Structures are given as C-alpha cells and as structure tokens.
Amino acid sequence: MRIVHLQHPYIPNMGYQENHLPAKQRELGHDVHIITSDVVPDKFDNGNYSFDTGIFEYNGVPVYRNKGYSIEGEAATAIPGAIKKIRDLDPDVIHSHRLVSFLSPISMFSSLGTDAKLFFDLHFDNGNFNLDTKFKRLMYRSFTKFVMPTIENHSDGFIAVNNFSESFLKDNLQVDDSNIHFLPLGSDTDLFYPCEQEREETRERLGVAQDDILLIHSGNINRSKNTKAIIESISGFESITLLILGNIDDEYRAELEEVAGSLDIRSNIIFHEFVEHSQLSRFYNAADIGIWPGKLGITIIEAVACGLPVIIDRSDATKFVVSNGNGFMIDEANVTDIENCLTNYVECGSLLEDHSKNAVQLAKTELSWDVIAEKSIEIYRSG
Structure with a gap:
C-alpha cells in the first residue's frame, strides 16, 4: 500500500505522530511518504530550526518539503505544490493531518479523479483549539460552512486522536459516528520503557x-x-x-x-x-x-x-x-x-x-x- 501523509508542520527528531506513525507503517512493509512545508511553526521559531525545500529522509521515510505560505504567523499555512506531488506519487491512501486547515482542500483536490482513499485526522485537545483572533474566527466559520460539507462527501473517514477530537467531529463538525475512527497518539516503546x-x-x-x-x-x-x-x-x-x-x-x-x-x-x-x-x-x-x-x-x-x-x-x-x-x-x-x-x-x-x-x-x-x-x-x- 502506498500512503502519503500531508502534514504541517514537520519537525525532525521529535515524539509527535508524524515522526513515528509513517515510520512504523513503513516497517510494516508499506510505501510511505510525507509531504510538508518549509515553514517553521511559531513555537519552534527560536533560531534552532530552518528548513530548505527539497527531498529528505527521516526514520527511513522520504519527506518532501515544498514552499509553504503562511497567514497570521503560522496560524494558516498552504502548500500549493502539494497537489502535484501527491498526484505524482499516485497513492492508495492520502492521510491529511490538521483537518481544520488549508491542507484539507489541498488533500481533497489531490484525490479527485483518482482511486486514492482519503482520510482526515483531528488533533484538537483541551488547549490547542483557540479562536482568539478575528482571522481565526472567520476562517473557522468559512471552513465549517463552505469546506467541511464538501470534504465529508469526498472522504473515506475521519480519525480522532483523543476523545475531545472525537466529540468535536460529531458535535461541531456534524460528522456521522460511522465515519469516525479512534487512533490515539502513542509512544516509542523501544525508547521509552522502565529501566x-x-x-x-x-x-x-x-x-x-x-x-x-x-x-x-x-x-x-x-x-x-x-x-x-x-x-x-x-x-x-x-x-x-x-x-x-x-x-x-x-x-x-x-x-x-x-x-x-x-x-x-x-x-x-x-x-x-x-x-x-x-x-x-x-x-x-x-x-x-x-x-x-x-x-x-x-x-x-x-x-x-x-x-x-x-x-x-x-x-x-x-x-x-x-x-x-x-x-x-x-x-x-x-x-x-x-x-x-x-x-x-x-x-x-x-x-x-x-x-x-x-x-x-x-x-x-x-x-x-x-x-x-x-x-x-x-x-x-x-x-
């Protein structure tokens, strides 16, 4: 199975889902790729990180860094070149991360006219969903009214990484129970174990x-x-x-x-x-x-x-x-x-x-x- 993860941001050598899930899928024998941007998230913008565009490899997984364009800091980031890259890779599965973002319509357009299955995941928790600016409120309202209904019609499922996200998909984004899958965040038990x-x-x-x-x-x-x-x-x-x-x-x-x-x-x-x-x-x-x-x-x-x-x-x-x-x-x-x-x-x-x-x-x-x-x-x- 060829799997493409569309992910922003991607910071190497961390413990996040994008650092481990694609690598473990590759160990299971699948052909896995990550498409991301060169944008450094605000919380990592301390001078320790900068990214060039190009093809890199982390944990055995090819990572394609395309030019990203952000609005209001890093609150919204688009990766225009991602559509062509996804189509060139011709995946069986597109796993789109950060559902409420510019990445969602990019993922949907990438899948149109192909046989690729399309999944979106949601990482909202008890502290990272904040509509604290007019721009964020406008973007969220626009997403729920104009983008989300189309995305649901074209998707093969939604993935919640915790129970808060699960409830948000059902209650706020009106996703049917039958289309929601629970896939928690995890740990690398080869690295983290009692000693x-x-x-x-x-x-x-x-x-x-x-x-x-x-x-x-x-x-x-x-x-x-x-x-x-x-x-x-x-x-x-x-x-x-x-x-x-x-x-x-x-x-x-x-x-x-x-x-x-x-x-x-x-x-x-x-x-x-x-x-x-x-x-x-x-x-x-x-x-x-x-x-x-x-x-x-x-x-x-x-x-x-x-x-x-x-x-x-x-x-x-x-x-x-x-x-x-x-x-x-x-x-x-x-x-x-x-x-x-x-x-x-x-x-x-x-x-x-x-x-x-x-x-x-x-x-x-x-x-x-x-x-x-x-x-x-x-x-x-x-x-």
Whole structure:
C-alpha cells in the first residue's frame, strides 16, 4: 500500500505522530511518504530550526518539503505544490493531518479523479483549539460552512486522536459516528520503557536521594501547563522534589521561582533545560510520578510508557492516558486535588507500584506506535 501523509508542520527528531506513525507503517512493509512545508511553526521559531525545500529522509521515510505560505504567523499555512506531488506519487491512501486547515482542500483536490482513499485526522485537545483572533474566527466559520460539507462527501473517514477530537467531529463538525475512527497518539516503546539503571544514574546526577519522591513536569513549559499549581501543591510535603524539564522563557521561570521562594521550597525544585528526545526516558525513569495539570502533550504518553503514574487534567482530551487505572485526573490547576493525589501516593506505596505496572501495560497494549500503526492500516482498509 502506498500512503502519503500531508502534514504541517514537520519537525525532525521529535515524539509527535508524524515522526513515528509513517515510520512504523513503513516497517510494516508499506510505501510511505510525507509531504510538508518549509515553514517553521511559531513555537519552534527560536533560531534552532530552518528548513530548505527539497527531498529528505527521516526514520527511513522520504519527506518532501515544498514552499509553504503562511497567514497570521503560522496560524494558516498552504502548500500549493502539494497537489502535484501527491498526484505524482499516485497513492492508495492520502492521510491529511490538521483537518481544520488549508491542507484539507489541498488533500481533497489531490484525490479527485483518482482511486486514492482519503482520510482526515483531528488533533484538537483541551488547549490547542483557540479562536482568539478575528482571522481565526472567520476562517473557522468559512471552513465549517463552505469546506467541511464538501470534504465529508469526498472522504473515506475521519480519525480522532483523543476523545475531545472525537466529540468535536460529531458535535461541531456534524460528522456521522460511522465515519469516525479512534487512533490515539502513542509512544516509542523501544525508547521509552522502565529501566532501573537509568533511574539510579539520573537521580544521582540530579542529586535526588533514591528514597525521595521525585515528580516530573516536562515539555514546552508555559502558562497553559499550569506549572504554578504544581509548585503550590508540594509546599506541604517534606520529601517531594519537583523536576521541571524543558524550554521555559525567562519571565515565566522568574515568576515560578518567586512563587517557590515565597513558599520556602525553592530547594525542592530543579529546573532543567531542554534535552534531546532520545534522552527523555532517563528523566522519566528517574521520577516516581508525572504531573501535567494543563493541556495534553505527547510527553505524558511517553512518561506512561516508562511506568510513571500520572496526575493529569480532567478532560476528554486526556482520559485515554489513564484508562488502565494508572493515574489520577484532577480539575484543571486545582491545588487541593493535586495535594490529595500526592497524599494518596505518599501514604500508600503499593498504589504507586500498582499504577506503575498498569501504566506499562497500557503503553504496550494500546499506546505503542507499533500497535497504533497496525490499527491505522486496518482503518485505511475498512474505509
């Protein structure tokens, strides 16, 4: 089967769906290609990334970077050359990512007059769908009124990566249940798995005693992640250390340090700079609990694969991450809720152990990219 993924953006060496799903499909014996743009997304526009147009290869998958054109920063990006490239590749399946975008009509026009099956996926979660400008509101209204009905008539199915997206497809975009498939985000279980050696070495390097409880909060750290609530919640615990791992701007870090200082727990917090994706498992293995009281991030799923019990925001976008009794859900940024969860773990070591075992089982059976890739092929064939 020849599969073409139309995707913007594509950032190499990350843990996102586009980094792993096409590669795993290729390992299953399929002919897989990715078409993307040369545009750097706003959140990665820090001088570390720039892309040339041309043909590249990542994880064994050919990646075609065409010239992209963006409006209002990176909010809307078109890839005009994608239509010709898709038609030249003559795929059996076109998998179009970011449904509510310029990529959707491009994908549809690419499939017209061909035998290619056409699937669209939706990645909306509890923090990334924001109609916060007039332009975005206008684009969304135009899409739902003029574009979406035509797309549904020409598609072979829609793919939701979480339950929030599933509900959005049904309730907001009026997609029939029978046309919606659930395909969660996952983790690379060859890279992310429990490892006692990594735990001991990394805790020693961080200066954390082996019998202390280490919390980890990782990703692109910004206000949507509600990091401040985590700091406030650990002030009553003597043996808890919080590791904040990832990119964070100076202003927000100073704000968090001020909160920690006012609570006299600055020594209980470790700020650690961003590390390469291949090194993340060391820090997840060093920790005892992962905590994300804000929006969903792929890092949560990777932590689960390392056997971390997790404390996460209560949302349709996140509930699949704790579906095997491997953590707790809390009201967003609710300090009391976080304190209660931590108390349960601190006072009951067997609970921590049970949730850890359940996390590993969930990752292996449902949230491994190997399993997800096989399911994606089943979806393509059934459409």
